[in-house]
Amino acid sequence: MARPTMEDVAARAGVSRALVSLVMRGSPKVSAARRTAVLEAAAELGYSPHAMARSLASRTSHVLGVMVSDLHNPFWAEVVDGLDGHARAAGFELVINTGGRSPSREQQALRSLTSFRPAGIALLGPVVASSAITAAADVPLVLVSRSSRLSIVDTVNDDGRAGSALAVDHLVALGHREIVHIDGGSGSQAAPRRAGYQVAMARHGLTPRVARGEYTEAAGAAAVRSLRSPFTAVLAANDLNAVGVLSALAEAGLRVPEDVSVVGYDNTWLAGLRHIGLTTIDQPREEMGRLAATALISRVRGERTAAARLVVQPTLVVRATTGPPRTQ
Amino acid sequence: MARPTMEDVAARAGVSRALVSLVMRGSPKVSAARRTAVLEAAAELGYSPHAMARSLASRTSHVLGVMVSDLHNPFWAEVVDGLDGHARAAGFELVINTGGRSPSREQQALRSLTSFRPAGIALLGPVVASSAITAAADVPLVLVSRSSRLSIVDTVNDDGRAGSALAVDHLVALGHREIVHIDGGSGSQAAPRRAGYQVAMARHGLTPRVARGEYTEAAGAAAVRSLRSPFTAVLAANDLNAVGVLSALAEAGLRVPEDVSVVGYDNTWLAGLRHIGLTTIDQPREEMGRLAATALISRVRGERTAAARLVVQPTLVVRATTGPPRTQ
DNA sequence: CTGAAAGCGCTAACAG
DNA sequence: CTGTTAGCGCTTTCAG
Numbered sequence: 001m002a003r004p005t006m007e008d009v010a011a012r013a014g015v016s017r018a019l020v021s022l023v024m025r026g027s028p029k030v031s032a033a034r035r036t037a038v039l040e041a042a043a044e045l046g047y048s049p050h051a052m053a054r055s056l057a058s059r060t061s062h063v064l065g066v067m068v069s070d071l072h073n074p075f076w077a078e079v080v081d082g083l084d085g086h087a088r089a090a091g092f093e094l095v096i097n098t099g100g101r102s103p104s105r106e107q108q109a110l111r112s113l114t115s116f117r118p119a120g121i122a123l124l125g126p127v128v129a130s131s132a133i134t135a136a137a138d139v140p141l142v143l144v145s146r147s148s149r150l151s152i153v154d155t156v157n158d159d160g161r162a163g164s165a166l167a168v169d170h171l172v173a174l175g176h177r178e179i180v181h182i183d184g185g186s187g188s189q190a191a192p193r194r195a196g197y198q199v200a201m202a203r204h205g206l207t208p209r210v211a212r213g214e215y216t217e218a219a220g221a222a223a224v225r226s227l228r229s230p231f232t233a234v235l236a237a238n239d240l241n242a243v244g245v246l247s248a249l250a251e252a253g254l255r256v257p258e259d260v261s262v263v264g265y266d267n268t269w270l271a272g273l274r275h276i277g278l279t280t281i282d283q284p285r286e287e288m289g290r291l292a293a294t295a296l297i298s299r300v301r302g303e304r305t306a307a308a309r310l311v312v313q314p315t316l317v318v319r320a321t322t323g324p325p326r327t328q
Numbered sequence: 329m330a331r332p333t334m335e336d337v338a339a340r341a342g343v344s345r346a347l348v349s350l351v352m353r354g355s356p357k358v359s360a361a362r363r364t365a366v367l368e369a370a371a372e373l374g375y376s377p378h379a380m381a382r383s384l385a386s387r388t389s390h391v392l393g394v395m396v397s398d399l400h401n402p403f404w405a406e407v408v409d410g411l412d413g414h415a416r417a418a419g420f421e422l423v424i425n426t427g428g429r430s431p432s433r434e435q436q437a438l439r440s441l442t443s444f445r446p447a448g449i450a451l452l453g454p455v456v457a458s459s460a461i462t463a464a465a466d467v468p469l470v471l472v473s474r475s476s477r478l479s480i481v482d483t484v485n486d487d488g489r490a491g492s493a494l495a496v497d498h499l500v501a502l503g504h505r506e507i508v509h510i511d512g513g514s515g516s517q518a519a520p521r522r523a524g525y526q527v528a529m530a531r532h533g534l535t536p537r538v539a540r541g542e543y544t545e546a547a548g549a550a551a552v553r554s555l556r557s558p559f560t561a562v563l564a565a566n567d568l569n570a571v572g573v574l575s576a577l578a579e580a581g582l583r584v585p586e587d588v589s590v591v592g593y594d595n596t597w598l599a600g601l602r603h604i605g606l607t608t609i610d611q612p613r614e615e616m617g618r619l620a621a622t623a624l625i626s627r628v629r630g631e632r633t634a635a636a637r638l639v640v641q642p643t644l645v646v647r648a649t650t651g652p653p654r655t656q
Numbered sequence: 657c658t659g660a661a662a663g664c665g666c667t668a669a670c671a672g
Numbered sequence: 673c674t675g676t677t678a679g680c681g682c683t684t685t686c687a688g
């Protein structure tokens with residue numbers, strides 16, 4: 001009942017174990033006849049190679065580790081799609097982990113991932129300390145939605161400053177002046193989005209107002225409830241956060257966009273739902289996943305040693321939650 | 329630059345490799361002095377044990393493989409939460425994979441998972457053929473949201489027939505008679521939900537009408553558009569599907585619930601959003617994850633050999649998408 | 657193409 | 673408590 005090993009397959013096919021190894025790795029130096037014999041024997045036995053033994057012996061791995069900070073945010077599912085497609089095409093497999101938006105759990109997840117000695121690791125929206133990242137960095141590492149100064153890691157980010165500016169410009173063009181930003185707190189990429197907002201507001205001669213938030217629905221709702229002085233528009237931390245904002249506004253009896261305009265960030269499928277119809281800043285999610293996979297794989301193959309700083313451009317998607325402010 | 333091994337730690341601490349092994353596994357038969365010496369040496373070297381070598385040598389594993397059929401459905405994220413919490417508490421780590429709702433990709437994912445020789449595997453909403461499941465079943469297996477007759481696998485399901493009946497009874501009590509069901513096609517658990525709907529309709533003396541669907545938003549919208557004859561209520565395949573239904577109804581100029589009532593299934597956070605306010609059938613998602621972890625771990629420990637058939641009870645959650653039909 | 661031999665990093669006895 | 677001796681399942685030489 002124990003799983004068959006290469007030895008078993010070799011015995012059954014009447015060949016040497018070395019030959020089975022060659023066949024399993026798809027070597028061209030095997031005659032067609034023997035190859036089929038081996039494959040048949042393997043199929044009959046239900047043999048499948050032991051990935052760990054293989055990577056232990058070969059000191060290589062075809063596994064890419066992926067740490068997803070928050071499985072509940074649809075944004076990451078779409079990034080993983082891009083990663084998965086590209087990795088698979090290049091002959092790599094994904095092993096996914098989750099960090100639950102908590103630094104300590106992320107650190108555990110990272111350790112767990114490295115214990116598999118993957119060829120490379122992608123961290124999607126990590127909040128863990130940069131020192132913890134360095135400690136794990138004896139394999140190629142790529143950070144998505146988090147910047148880094150470390151030359152040993154690659155990064156894939158949208159231009160968060162530009163994205164926020166896009167939102168502010170859109171709102172100002174509609175006539176808004178009282179624009180609040182609910183930020184992502186210490187979440188990944190919250191800082192550039194915040195900075196972009198502040199700079200854009202200043203450029204328009206407006207006073208920035210930042211409310212502390214987080215990348216969750218609950219935080220968006222809470223932030224709105226805590227806001228005292230009046231405002232006519234809010235730039236939320238991300239789509240999830242924006243949905244919380246919408247709920248809190250509705251609760252308060254405020255209409256969107258007549259009383260308050262709302263802009264999200266990410267353009268996940270959530271924003272596109274007809275009943276949400278959220279104006280938002282689009283990040284090319286699948287492409288970001290693809291870029292991350294490409295960066296990782298090129299490092300793994302030793303094709304590049306300099307750090308890659310991949311930046312994608314966000315774009316504005318106007319839907320139903322933004323409009324001109326009410327004239328007083 | 330190569331990763332330090334146990335040998336390196338032993339050398340640095342001035343002890344034998346066996347002692348380091350004992351310390352790493354937390355054995356009590358090591359003096360406090362030597363233990364700290366070893367741990368210090370390990371910390372200085374940045375040593376972390378090689379999970380694969382360990383499991384290769386010990387023929388055991390503390391890894392649980394998880395195949396998620398669809399990362400885009402928030403339902404699974406919540407099940408994974410339950411699984412993760414319980415597994416972690418029991419000293420197991422999760423390795424996640426995704427199948428993209430395609431049988432062939434699921435099979436690949438399953439193969440990839442088994443290549444790590446995990447202690448057990450959880451399949452969340454698999455659509456892959458049952459034969460492919462058996463082939464992988466030389467480790468304990470648990471299926472979530474999919475039934476099975478195989479005695480070697482455990483299952484965790486809600487009572488889908490009861491869930492559908494709950495929805496139908498609710499709609500009938502409101503006065504509906506033209507109730508359409510958009511089903512989950514060949515998706516996991518679509519059959520019992522469909523059967524429950526049909527039985528409940530018959531019990532009320534009503535004619536069942538099933539439209540072919542899938543567990544996606546797009547399928548829900550498409551199904552509504554394809555419906556010819558009139559109806560006053562729809563029971564969707566799941567929440568995602570229901571959201572598509574809501575969109576298509578809005579497009580067609582139909583109001584919810586005045587013109588048409590809509591019931592979802594799952595009660596993911598999506599249903600609870602104020603702007604959706606979907607009446608739905610709740611499945612205890614985290615608990616399902618917890619039960620799956622418990623089942624898997626008890627099998628892994630050899631505490632049970634009989635198949636577990638764990639069934640949880642769905643409940644009705646009434647929100648804003650259901651109401652009495654318009655009186656003609 | 658084969659067979660033998662060494663070794664990946666670790667655990668599991670077992671005799672000191 | 674220690675050091676030794678065997679492997680786990682596989683890849684990698686290297687000499688046939």
